[in-house]
Amino acid sequence: MASFVYNGKTIETDDEGYLQNLGDWDKGLAEVLAKQENVELTEKHWKLIEWIREYFQKFQVAPAIKSLTKEVMALENLPDKKEANKFVYELFPEGPAKQLAKIAGLPKPTGCV
Amino acid sequence: MSEQEKTKVMFVCRTAPYGTIYEQEAIEAMVMFGAYEQDISVTFTGDGVFSLKKGQDTSLLGKKNFSMTYPILIDDFEISHIYVEKESLEERGLTESDLATEVEIIDRNTLKQKMKEMKALLPF
Amino acid sequence: MKFGILIKEGPYMHQAMDTAYNFILAAMESGHEITGVFFYNDGVYNRCATLEPPRDERNIMKLLTELELKGVRLIVCVAAGKRRGIVNQTVCKVEEISGLGQLLELCITSDRTITF
Numbered sequence: 171m172a173s174f175v176y177n178g179k180t181i182e183t184d185d186e187g188y189l190q191n192l193g194d195w196d197k198g199l200a201e202v203l204a205k206q207e208n209v210e211l212t213e214k215h216w217k218l219i220e221w222i223r224e225y226f227q228k229f230q231v232a233p234a235i236k237s238l239t240k241e242v243m244a245l246e247n248l249p250d251k252k253e254a255n256k257f258v259y260e261l262f263p264e265g266p267a268k269q270l271a272k273i274a275g276l277p278k279p280t281g282c283v
Numbered sequence: 284m285s286e287q288e289k290t291k292v293m294f295v296c297r298t299a300p301y302g303t304i305y306e307q308e309a310i311e312a313m314v315m316f317g318a319y320e321q322d323i324s325v326t327f328t329g330d331g332v333f334s335l336k337k338g339q340d341t342s343l344l345g346k347k348n349f350s351m352t353y354p355i356l357i358d359d360f361e362i363s364h365i366y367v368e369k370e371s372l373e374e375r376g377l378t379e380s381d382l383a384t385e386v387e388i389i390d391r392n393t394l395k396q397k398m399k400e401m402k403a404l405l406p407f
Numbered sequence: 408m409k410f411g412i413l414i415k416e417g418p419y420m421h422q423a424m425d426t427a428y429n430f431i432l433a434a435m436e437s438g439h440e441i442t443g444v445f446f447y448n449d450g451v452y453n454r455c456a457t458l459e460p461p462r463d464e465r466n467i468m469k470l471l472t473e474l475e476l477k478g479v480r481l482i483v484c485v486a487a488g489k490r491r492g493i494v495n496q497t498v499c500k501v502e503e504i505s506g507l508g509q510l511l512e513l514c515i516t517s518d519r520t521i522t523f
Binding site for chain 2: 510513517519
């Protein structure tokens, strides 16, 4: 358990920095969470954050890494999976599934990437 | 990996949703297994068919609505087949149009044959 | 024959773990191999380190630890465990905690996977 103050409110996270209360999330908090991960959010990051939040809301589970790659190929007009993988690792160098979930205010993925 | 080298595993979902955690943790396993390039199928039989019922609203239960996950199991999580036992649907007054996702409806005898082809069955 | 074992129920409330235990012993005595025991759902409670049944009752945790000493691999699902508080600090042996991939591995490497 850890916590920090954001907009006058105490935000609790687990030891790895995932939100305890997913309802705390807003765009400003995403910036703070990103900073903790040493990630500077650009428009490209935001597109994926919005996509993964929508996906989670709609289907109740976090996407497979394969779905993330497919989405990136479509969004960024990339020719293949390899390029798409390279692209997401540039955005989220410490592991896209983990960092994206954390910054987007989703639960910690139970998978391994 | 060639089709012959893949291990055939079938989840057999037999319990209605929400009363127990079986459905939820079965889905968590299905979603994980998808990543391992095996031949994974999912079958709904008995009260398990209620998990697929359209129009579920779990907001007052404070639980996640997993009927929303089934439609993406095949495309996003590499599940090979979703089967529903015909007799189980009929016994509960349900038809294909009551279900939240596309499935293959098979009769009890066909299901028996499919089960025989499996290396492992995982009942939930 | 190689048997993989899946345990879905917790101790005492259900007979599942007792039956599985007897099955495992009988299988081993008959010369079969147990590829592993995977604890899922409430099954993870069987590996809770603080179980302390009355002394005149069977101690399921100890029976399982004896199996482990005989070389049976015990695997506690990390996700199911976390949900129920069976984590590094509360599990019998930290090394037993692993992912769902291990259950699939059991299905692949066993001639039969038996669920209790």
